[in-house]
Amino acid sequence: MSDTVTSLLLRYWQMTDRHRADLAPYSDAYGDTDDTDEDYADAQAEAAAETHDFLTAAMEELAEHFPLPAGLPVTVPGANGARFSLITGQLDDHARKAFTRGQCHALARALAEVTGWPMAVLITPDCTYDTDQCSADDDAYAGLCACRFHHVVVVRPDGALVDAYGAHQPGDVPDAEGYRHIPLNETGWEFLAGSPAWRRPAVTVARTFTAALLAELDTTR
Structure with a gap:
């Protein structure tokens, strides 16, 4: 299980390092960016989308290795905006x-x-x-x-x-x-x-x- 966590951390750091390098050309010497620059906005949106997909997959991978215990209060979404408060395993x-x-x-x-x-x-x-x-x-x-x-x-x-x-x-x-x-x-x-x-x-x-x-x-x- 520790190998799974280590792998996820390494992959996350590699991804964020790449995003930082991709966005660096849009920053000045003080690290400020021009928010009206469409190219910067596109690059930032692409980085955010990749981060979202990575974190979603990472949570699913962690859930495979760290199953929820019984007796835990949780809330899940239902139809038509409903929310259900459950006790796991009950x-x-x-x-x-x-x-x-x-x-x-x-x-x-x-x-x-x-x-x-x-x-x-x-x-x-x-x-x-x-x-x-x-x-x-x-x-x-x-x-x-x-x-x-x-x-x-x-x-x-x-x-x-x-x-x-x-x-x-x-x-x-x-x-x-x-x-x-x-x-x-x-x-x-x-x-x-x-x-x-x-x-x-x-x-x-x-x-x-x-x-x-x-x-x-x-x-x-």
Whole structure:
């Protein structure tokens, strides 16, 4: 684990040294810059974008090596601006709501990691919000407009669809009765994870709930 931290630090320092060298030509002898210089603004924006991407990836890498402990109070974003305060590993009704009302994709991802079961997304028959936002050529994933993506699950080997409330037969997922599902591959996951219509996937938090959910499935099959 210490090797991971050391590697991240070295890469970060190398990146910031490069950014400093790239921006140096735009500074005077006192280190002041002309904020109206468009070339400087472009170089600064490029450096900021790279730093953002690096830090995002670094946090994900650290999360792989330093999993959250059980019993930790956390807050995750939900649908329509909701915020859910959870206790990691405590699979109560509040947690189930969080993982079906805004964080279903995070739980599906975490379950897929630990079980190897494929993810799937349930599709609504029509757009669930303003259809004007869905043009005829809007095929964000699998030829479908993003407004039809409703709920993410994993598919158990027996065909059951699993979410925070357990295993369901296709077509019988609560609040999505009759909806068909399609496979959600890595391309689809990357779309959902980065889409402004979906919340930041709190996968690190979701990982703390997989053991409790899978234990329930074992006792109810």
